[in-house]
Amino acid sequence: MAETHRFAPRHEHVFLGADHDRHERRTWIVVGLTLVTMIVEIVAGTLFGSMALVADGWHMSTHAAALGIAGFAYSFARRHAHDRRFTFGTGKLGDLAAFASALVLMLAALFIAWESVIRLASPVAIGFNQALVVAVLGLGVNLASALILKEDHHGHGHAHGHEHGHSHGGRDRHDAHDHRHEDHGHPQALRRGADNNLRAAYLHVLADAFTSVLAIGALLGGSLYGWIWLDPAMGLIGALVIAHWSIGLIRRSGAVLLDAVPDAALVDAIKERMDAAGAEVADLHLWQVGPGHYGAIVSVVAVEAAAPAVYKAHLAALPQLAHLTVEVNAAA
Structure with missing residues (x-):
């Protein structure tokens, strides 16, 4: 596909x-x-x-x-x-x-x-x-x-050190996954x-x-x-x-x-929200792009993969994520 x-x-x-x-x-x-x-x-x-x-x-x-x-x-x-x-x-x-x-x-x-x-x-x-x-x-x-x-x-x-979450739900199927990106910035709504x-x-x-x-x-x-x-x-x-x-x-x-992970609690919050959305975080990059502004690239794996907008909606309660990219992979 x-x-x-x-x-x-x-x-x-x-x-x-x-x-x-x-x-x-x-x-x-x-x-x-x-x-x-x-x-x-x-x-x-x-x-x-x-x-x-x-x-x-x-x-x-x-x-x-x-x-x-x-x-x-x-x-x-x-x-x-x-x-x-x-x-x-x-x-x-x-x-x-x-x-x-x-x-x-x-x-x-x-x-x-x-x-x-x-x-x-x-x-x-x-x-x-x-x-x-x-x-x-x-x-x-x-x-x-x-x-x-x-x-x-x-x-x-x-x-904090760079952190990765690895999928345990089986190997990703490269030829049959949904690999979509949405990328929006919301600089005015940050703490x-x-x-x-x-x-x-x-x-x-x-x-x-x-x-x-x-x-x-x-x-x-x-x-x-x-x-x-x-x-x-x-x-x-x-x-x-x-x-x-x-x-x-x-x-x-x-x-x-050096783009060190700025907030371990925010990393945990992202993983918890992805878990609630039925997806597992396979790879996560979080860094600061300005005072109170964080960029994030979140790669998730799900058995029933949804559109990136669905997972981004679960992260909407974290307004400090000013530049967010979501990558969705369907699990085997």
Whole structure:
């Protein structure tokens, strides 16, 4: 029996996050705030001869660059959301930016750790008053930035191995099966998902705020009690915490980029619904195509094979499946 195909009308693959535009605006606001602070510190440090202010100003420039990566990813993904060159849309561009930002964050942690070790071995004189002013100013800016980016930063992603379900109802009969595809996208009816790009931007400002808090504590201890070693010791602690955050972000964004199965519970739900429809899942591919948007290819085997639309109807209660393909095979 010849294979039968039914092709769905051409449709858009817009798999951006539910709050993509709002997240983009907030990210660029934080970039602007960081740039203004950077310029003020560099100019003030130059006028008043404070190397601490100048150094922190250039330090802020690295954060502006990292946050700029996040802002650019939002803008590029939005502008090219309808570009046919991107087969599954541009929803994963934010995860690519998050992965890059996580690497920058890791490099920052390594640099802080290296400088801290050097200063533990060879202590240097610290201008406590100037350094406290810089630390308090940096803390204020980063707390304000963190508040702007705070919403939805807590989304979690879980990475699991590729999973297959194999038919036990006999060998598929290749010359007598119904092999039909239906493929539709429903990007507007999805639940919210984790936005790793926003999380990366949030972690950058949170990391800077955290190091500012540690620095203020160390500077106060040094100025009051002469504990010069406290400053590099706090630097080491901060580096370890930032490295831990970076590794978590690398794992989350990397899992999305490698198309790891994003939700084991969703896999189980798909199998349960196919079982209720009288079919067994022979092969299942599930991956994330954007924040809160999943693509799936479901291959089922049934003794009495029905049209793909029948099985898709059983999956209609899972709106997070934004791009669904169903393949039906008649069992021997």
